[in-house]
Amino acid sequence: MALGLALVAMAGALAGCKKPSRVRATATSEEESELRSVVHVADLRTSLQLLRGFHQVEANAWRWTAGRFSVTLRPPAYGARDGAWLMLKFAIADATIERLKQVQLAANVNGTPVSPETYAKPGEHVYRKEVPAAALKPEAVTVEFAVEPFLKAGQVEQRELGLIVSMVGLEAK
Numbered sequence: 001m002a003l004g005l006a007l008v009a010m011a012g013a014l015a016g017c018k019k020p021s022r023v024r025a026t027a028t029s030e031e032e033s034e035l036r037s038v039v040h041v042a043d044l045r046t047s048l049q050l051l052r053g054f055h056q057v058e059a060n061a062w063r064w065t066a067g068r069f070s071v072t073l074r075p076p077a078y079g080a081r082d083g084a085w086l087m088l089k090f091a092i093a094d095a096t097i098e099r100l101k102q103v104q105l106a107a108n109v110n111g112t113p114v115s116p117e118t119y120a121k122p123g124e125h126v127y128r129k130e131v132p133a134a135a136l137k138p139e140a141v142t143v144e145f146a147v148e149p150f151l152k153a154g155q156v157e158q159r160e161l162g163l164i165v166s167m168v169g170l171e172a173k
Helices: 002-017 044-049 094-100
Strands: 038-040 050-058 062-073 084-092 103-109 112-119 123-131 141-148 164-172
Touching: 038 044, 038 062, 044 050, 044 062, 084 103, 094 103, 103 123, 112 123, 141 164
Parallel strands: none
Antiparallel strands: 038 164, 050 062, 062 141, 062 164, 084 123, 084 164, 103 112, 103 141
């Protein structure tokens, strides 16, 4: 019985020594909370810029997207004057091309359409398109992407699958 009381006393003492766990609700520095022009999708510091349609990070490097996905970006310096380049680094899975034969990637920046491109080969690709200055606000822009067709949930796995994305950004002209 004395051993039981000693164990209870030790457990209580240890519980009292624990530091309370804290969850940070805000960024710890200005750099972490700053909107970026280029987002590497595996970088957790910029994950809040991924608005919708991105699945979890895989291989610490990339994310699958849904058929529609969007991101918020800071335009490059002088973007509102000179325009910019929209860049998306991505890959198309073999299974996607086997089933769908080809996919078209389209985008719009703040509602302004950017020319689409069609891809018929699996592997790594770069979508690089010109964005007019009129589409770029000085503080932030929303970029929406659409992949047509895409793999519907249940065709290959439970998730809807579009592209395998590693980076999205706006680059100065």
